[in-house]
Amino acid sequence: MSNPLADMDKPDVIFCIGTNMTECHPVAATRLKKALARGAKMIVADPRKIGLAEIADVHLPIRVGSDVSLLLAMAHVIAREGLVNEEFVGARTAHGEDFLKHVEQYTPEWAAEICECDPADIEKAALLYGGADRGAIYYTVGITEHICGVDNVQSLCNLALMTGNLGREGTGVNPMRGQNNIQGAGDAGALPNNYPGFQKVTVPAHQEKFREAYGREVDLEIGMTKVTALDLCGDGIHAMIIDGENTLVTDPDRHHCEHALKSLDCLVVIDIFMTETAKVADVVFPATAWAETDGVCTNTERRVQRLRAAVPPPGEAKPDWWILSQLAQRMGWDGFDFGSAREVFNELCALSPIYAGLDWDRIDQGEYQWPVPEEGHPGTPRLHEERFENGRGIFKMLEYRDPEETISDEYPMWLTTGRRLPQYHTRTQTGRSDGIDYLLSEETLEVHPDDLARLGLEDGGWAEMSNPRGCLHVKVRATGKSPKGTVFASFAFEDVPVNVLTGGGYDPVTQTAALKACPVALKPVGQPPALGQVGSGIELGRS
Amino acid sequence: MPQATNDELLARWKNEPAPLLPLLHAFHQRDGYLSEDALRAIAKGLRIPIADLFGTVTFYHHFSRDEAGLDRPRVCTGPVCSMRGAEVLVASLRAAGHDPQPMPCPGRCDQPVPVIHGGTVLTGRTASTLVSGPSPLPPAPPGGIEECVFAGIRNPGRAGLAGYRNDGGYEALTRAVTGMTPGEVIDVIDASGLAGRGGAGFPTGRKWRAVADAPGGPKTIVSNADEGEPGCFKDRLLMDHDPHGMIEGMALAAYATGAVRGFIYLRYEYPETVDILEGAIAEAEAAGLLGDGILGTDFAFDLRVRRGAGAYICGEETSLLNSLEGKHPFPRNRPPFPVTHGYENLPTVVNNVETLASAPPILVHGAEWYRGLGRGDHAGTKVISLSGDIARPGNYEVPIGLPLAELLHDWAGGPPSGRTIQAVTMAGLSGGFLAGADLDVTLDEPSIRSKGSFLGAGGIMVFDDSRDMIRVTRESMEFFAEESCGKCFPCRIGTQRLVERLEGDGPDTVEAWVDEVTDLNQVMMKTSACGLGQAAPLLTESLIRYFPERVREHVAGPGGSHGPAMKG
Amino acid sequence: MMKRNGTPATNGARLTMTLDGEKVAFTRGETVYEVAERHRKEIPTLCYDPRLEPFGGCRLCVVELEGARNPVASCTTEAQPGMVVRTRSAALEVQRRILMEMVASENRDTDVDPMHGYASQEMADLLDRYDARSGRFEGAHSGTSRPDDDNPFIKRDYENCISCYRCVRVCAEQEGDYAISVMNRGFDTQITTEFGGLLKDSACTFCGQCIQTCPTGALGDLKALANREVPGETETTRTICPYCGVGCSVDVMTRGEKIVGVLPAMDGPANEGSLCVKGQFAFDFVHHPDRLSTPFVRDDDSGKLRPASWDEALDRAAGKLRKVVKEHGRRSVYGIASGRAPHEAAYMMQRFIRAGLGTNHIDNCSRA
Incomplete structure (x- = not known):
């Protein structure tokens, strides 16, 4: 923000x-x-x-x-x-x-x-x-x-x-920002184009800095995005390490993802549950969860805050940073013998100009919003107050473009997806917390009442929703919340895997997937399908 | 005529000022109760959270939430009517197949026992003898003592515009808007010594000046016609028989303060008065005395009637404003006061009906004239509503400073024959009791306050020596407990605890009983958020002071609170 | 609620008033209660929540103001230059004691388990402070509990309600949900949803704010209360909610090795005490039996995942990765960091790729 x-x-x-x-x-x-x-x-x-x-x-x-x-x-x-x-x-x-x-x-x-x-x-x-x-x-x-x-x-x-x-x-x-530390993942440099602190990997000064810091040559070009990497699995990409993401369920076009991950020679997954993605891995490492982990996160307003462990992890679960540093050491690499989250975070601060004024102790009360360019700087709650980072704010001459796929006679309805209040993401956490299901125990497809009749659907009945990528069954709910011509479902419930259907292209610049607009066909189905009733014992989705 | 639909009712009111109360009444009237469907439609139409609307509706006594609730006759069980056989009437209505509901005093103490049925007020002692009719005119004052607000009220046709103008009505407004500055109008009111006649006694001129000087607008004039104090029925009389008097007073206040809109907040219990007021407003508008371009000038004043729904606290000016605005009618915290933060948080005059009705004669006859109507050093007059054990109950406009005894005995004929006056209430019920030697007061605030009471809105109930003062106190305290809004702790809990102790609960030694009741009294008086909680304990305080023996019998005597049987 | 008019301070002149005989400074718009709090006067109150508009209901915070006939509620009285205020006197202490005795008289219980919520001990603490458990003013109890409300989060035990309306006000002013309101009046006052129904059928979002502001335990955190028998002292640890990107501060309550509940952090910079249903109630996934407690490796024979030691799993992963690097080069390894794990995880993932493999083949899950 x-x-x-x-x-x-x-x-x-x-x-x-x-x-x-x-x-x-x-x-x-x-x-x-x-x-x-x-x-x-x-x-x-x-x-x-x-x-x-x-x-x-x-x-x-x-x-x-x-x-x-x-x-x-x-x-x-x-x-x-x-x-x-x-x-x-x-x-x-x-x-x-x-x-x-x-x-x-x-x-x-x-x-x-x-x-x-x-x-x-x-x-x-x-x-x-x-x-x-x-x-x-x-x-x-x-x-x-x-x-x-x-x-x-x-x-x-x-x-x-x-x-x-x-x-x-x-x-x-x-x-x-949608996830507790999605901002922080970027801040920390988990991006193909940026070093920590959004330092572009293509800038020679940055390259020099990290060459020195990491004691090795660095790539001079930006890396590929996850989307490209998934496309190239088995064809250039042969190993993946995935931390805490249920790629199979949350990424668009599930069949494509499944195929990609299965084409790898080596898939290492770090997670707190045995997710669908973990299930296809070669090695799965058990991570400590929230309230078991000391660390740092950045919220949507760029506020850098401390996470603190309150209870010990189950069994032999370990912090993600520990797992990765151990793995690095087993790879035979030097420089990975970190002893604590504090050491890791302080190294990040030392390498990131936006965190230059921060360290583990200074963020104890969470009062800093980056950039904090030097020690003693109060942080920057509001960006662009005096000037824009790059000088002037540049107007862009834009034109409207249709989505990659648009509705047709065959696929006459727009499907759009999103979240619902009580359940988070794919319910890995909320679905395992007592009581949340009282508020929302199943997914329904929201359909405008006028569309109901047109499509031959019934309120409370079942529909088959399909497009060329896939097909699923979902219970129908008539509601004026949906506009005519558009239906909505969340991606929370494993038995309504809407990402089987989504995937009509990517933004050409960021390669962000078009998850919000996807033409589908709908038709009534008489019986609830056998697959996937809630609580049927099928593993819950994750990420 | 086909029934209006939800949408039609919403369309009718949605864009009107202060739309919630009239909308609720419209649905209530249409369906005979407020259904869930109705409340949901209103909540959606006015964008009020449904839980808030539901809670607010339950606050009002007279909104029915069950089917045909509006049809049930409501019977006054206030202190005076209770003495006059309310229970008998309830039984007789029940025998006649009705489902009578008790209600707090609806302001007919001069004609007990009143029953509200739909849009009609009936009075009588049995189901078969109930009759409707206009409020009684005030008895003429003895010796031709000059009056202010009652001066023309007995003239035939006075309630119509022609009759009112015939008596010189709207002369004050004409003089003001065509020949005086707003400041000059305020000067006259200020000089007259007129003060709030609803009970608080705040100088009217100062209030008007504060609103005139307050920044921001539009400004508003509100007539507080929520005459909820038991034993007070003067405003009803003024509105029923002389509606233009108050309306002209409001227009004067608007001119003086720069207000452009006004509301008459009328209590639910005066259903017939709605038509009288709306008729009068329509007449005045048609005659160019209200609305745009008043009397050919650019002075404009838009006046509406808004009907309450049965809540004593809405007579408290900030509760009234919340009620008008469609909010939960809790009193607001003050300061800020309505003169700067009133209706919609903008400068607002809230005046009592009698106060407003006093303004036109003052402007016509002058400040000196009005001051001279008082007795001794006291300025002006006050209408007293007299009821209970008295030969001629009714409204009397007395010179301020008149001895109470003169009013009771010379003007109103004294107690029933063979009886003596045991006690009177002051300020309706809010002033507690005066008894014994303390009946020797004059009707002005300094004199009455010196006895630990106050004149307030001017309701006086008389209890002769046959009355059980424990029972009178209990029934009075039940009223306050019923009407306590629930916002502040001392009043909400205290009124309940006092009722229980008057019912015979609580400690069983006199010392402990008096100790508890005195503690409750003190905390309520000292810490309650508004006048209700501060005034209610005057009843128990004066009971203990004047009738210690009755208290002793009540606590320690045989039969506890039931005490010796007395007529009632 | 009335909005106070912010009048600009006059020429920056220092505004002062007299508080218990001491001249103190204040800023325009501050209430007497706020000034007194700054000076640690510990004025008692039950209807006050610093995040809400002052209400003036409980009247415990009354103070003596020179020139005023009655004591005034300090929470609703704006400080004015020259005011002379006494926060303690024999008379005030008596009034406060009587008020507390009255409050105690209307409830079924005066003591509740602290697991009910953040503010649940406020009434009990004041009863102790004013020695007000005298049993005086005994009489009818107010409030009707709602054991019929089967929601798993919010206990609605209105027999312990004192009608301070903090729950109603926090729902409206802090949450903007307006799910509950005040029904009836006087002693019959009752907290209600629309038409008296269940919370589930109302606008309630189960954020739990009503629980946390309730000073008597009339509202209680059912999930925390379910853990009331867990042995050990309750300790709290400040951390950040694991769900969306707002970054709400929470205090995790633990007993021994178990999380027993969550309290909102009133001083949390992002949330200032607010939480949503997830942050407040969805914490027990941490202890779910599905949690992974050991590494897994794919068994060579069965092709299935089986538990393994750290040594074996790390060696297996490193071995496989080395093999891929050897066969396909270092650019054939890709790292995906989590948007849910801390900085250190993401940083270490990029360090693994950049320092270990020397590529930029690293991303996080923000593109999905």
Whole structure:
């Protein structure tokens, strides 16, 4: 996030897009609700009538994957109505004039054809955000998990740049990170293009730094992404070490993943449960879990916080860092004899400019948000206050693109996927915690009541959902929460493995999978299928 | 006529100011109760959380949550009606096939026993003799003593615009908007010494000036017509027989303070008064006396009636504002006060009906005239609602400073023959009792406060020497326990504990009983959040003070709280 | 709730008031209670939660204010320049004792297991402080418990409710869920959902905030209470919730080697005491029998995974990896770090790939 969580009750206008925050980041959503109670206005763009939409002033039920068209039209209205922050655009951005010219063609009426919203609502949303003194944008993977994920994010940045809604309290472009330490995994350098602290691997100075630190030659080019690696399994990639991810279930196109992992000569998995992915491994290492592990994590607002062990792990389970350092030593490599998480973290701090002012002891109270460039620096709750890291904020001239796959006569419904409040991810943890199933014990496919009749489905009955990648059976629930033409299911339940179906392409820049828009066919099936009733003894999904 | 649908009712009210209460009444009226379906529709339409709406609806006495609940007759079981045979009436209604429900005092103490059935108030002693009719006019004052708010009320046709204008009505408003600055209007009210007649006694001119000076708007004038104090029925009389008097007073207040909108918050128990007020407002609007462009100027004042639903606490001005706004009617913490943070947190005048009705005559006749209506050094008049064991119950507009004895004996004919006055209440029930030598007071705050009580809204109930003061106190305390809103601990728990002790529970030695009751009294008076909890213990405090022997019999005597049988 | 008007401080002049005879400074908008708390006056209260708008219900925090006829509730009274306030006097202490005796008189229990929740001992502590277990003011009890609510998280034992409405207010003000409200009035007041139903059928999200703010144990954490017989002293360890990216601070309660519950950290920088259903209640997966407690290797004969020693498993993995490197080169090994494990795991994974193999073939699970 560009701005701290504490800013979330401060905007005048909140624009949430592609984020089901009340279910996926409930505690962050409470801050938005406080802003609303104070009188802030909220725009929610989401195909579904999610919890946020219920309390929004404007709900834009956009067709899945059409975000860019909406955002271009909002920019058009903001420009047309003279709501551009000329001072900010002049002082801190580049290509502003080109951008304003670029959006002249994208009227709300044009966008309405694509995103299937009322042009008047688009107009209203644009006037609200454009007229805000403090406008803040929040998004989650509803924005990024598309073939145009980068375009989506850049469209949001364009809006923030043209209205000057960056670098001040209660503003910003704020992605909400989905996992407890997904931010930290990037911070720590688990990326093919970056060393720890987002130092690009292609910059000679960085290469020199790590050459020296690690005492060996380094690759001068960026590595491949996980997506590419999975595509190349058995054909260039022959071994994988996977830590704490149930790749088989969470990645799109499950059949492809399964095939990939099985083609490896060596698969090493580190996890706390015997996941589907672990089951196909050659070696499985038992890791310590939350509350058994000392360590550090970074939250969505870049706050670096300590994890502390409260209980001993079961049996011989060990911390992930210990397992990997032991493995490295068995590989015969030097420099891996770490004695504690503290030593590991302090080495990371020493090598990462954004952590340069931190160490294990200094983060004890969790008061720092990176970058913390030197000792004594108070941290940076709000980014871009004085300047952008790379000088000027650059407007991008974007155009709308259709998803890789679009609905057809054969596959007439959009499937979109996501999470539900009580269950997290694939239920590895929540499914093994007493009581959670009381709130949600099975997955259902949310279908608009009008579609029900059209498709011959029954509320509470079963449907077969399919596309060329696969097929699954799911119980149907009629609800106005889904828009007509779009159905929704979460990926929490192992017996409704929606990622059998998803996988219609990747963002060309980030190679993030398009998990949010996928054409499917639906037809009624009489009997609940034998496979996969909850609690049938089939191993729960993980990750 | 076909019944309105949920959507039609919502469309009718949704965009009106203060829409919740009228919407609830509309559904209540349509269905005879507030169904789950109705509440869900309203919650959705007004975007109120359904749990909040449900909780708020249960707060009000008169919203029925079960089918046909509205149809059930509600019978007053207040202290005066209880003495006049409320129980007999309840039994007779039951025998006639009804399902009567008790209700707190609905302000008809001059005509016991009242029954509310649907939109009608009936009075009588048995099911077969119940009749409806207008509120009785006030008896004429002895010796032609000059009145202020009652001066024209007995004139035929006074309730209509023509009759009111015939008596010089709307002359004050005309003078003000065409010839005076708002500041000049406030100066006159200030100089008159007029103070809040709802009980709090805050100087009216100062209140208006505070609102006039307060930043922000739109500003609001609220007439507090939630006359919930048992034994008080003066505002009903004023509104029923002289609605334009109060309305003109509100328009004056609006002009003086710069307010553009107003509400009359009328208690549920005056159903007929709704039509009277709405009729009067329509007449005034048609005559250019309300609405836009009043009297050809650019002064505008939009006035609405909002009907309460049965909650004594809504007479407390901040509860009233919460109720108007559709919130749970707990009192607000003060400061800030309504003059700066009132309706919708904006500057607001909340005045009692009598206060507002006093303003037009004051403006016409002048501040000096009004001051001169009081006796001795006291300025102005006060309407006293007199009920109970007295020959001529009713409303009397007395000069402030009039001896109580003069009112009781000379004006109202004294106690029933052969009886003496054992005690009276003050401020309805809120002032507790005066008895014995302390009946020798004059009707003004300094005199009455010197006896540990206060005049308040001016309700006085009389109890002759046949009455069991333990029972009177218990029934009165039951009222406060029933009406305690539940926000603050001392009142919520204290009223309950006092009722129990008046029922005969609690310690069984007199010393321990008095000790507990005195501790409760003190803590309630000192720490309660609003006037209800601070005033309720005056009943038990004055009971112990004036009737120690009865207390001793009650605690230690045979039969405990039942005591010796007495008529009642 | 009333919003206070923030008036800017006058010319930066120091605002002062007199507190128990001492001149103290305050900032505009601070309440008398807040000023007194800063000076450790330990004013008693039961309806106060610093995260919520002051309510002024319990009246225990009343203080004497010079010029005021009655004591005033310090929680709802804004500090003003020149105010003279006494937080303790014989009269105040008597009033507070009587109030506590009254509070004690309306409940079935005055003492509850601390496992009920974060604030569950507040009433009991004040009863001790004011020696208020006298049994005076005995009478009817208030509140009707809801044993019919079969949810596995929140005990609804309203016979121990004192109508402070902290639960209702935390649900509305802190969570924005508005699942519960106040029904009826006076002594009949009852905490309720819409139409008196079960929490499951209401807007409740089972975040558990109501439990944690309840000062009497009328609301209780059923998952923690299920562990009340686990032997040992309860200890707490501050850590971060393992679920989404908000990074809520929690205090994990343990007895011996067992996690017995979770408390929200009121001073957690990201959450300031808030949690969701997962962070509050989904902690016991840690002790689930499915947990891996030993390494596994694929058996050469059966082709199935079987338990192995660390030595064997590490050797097996290293051997296989070396073989792949030998046959296909160091660029044929790929590392995927976890978005759920700590920094040290991710850092070590990238170090393994970069320092060990010298490639950049490392990623994490954020692309899925």
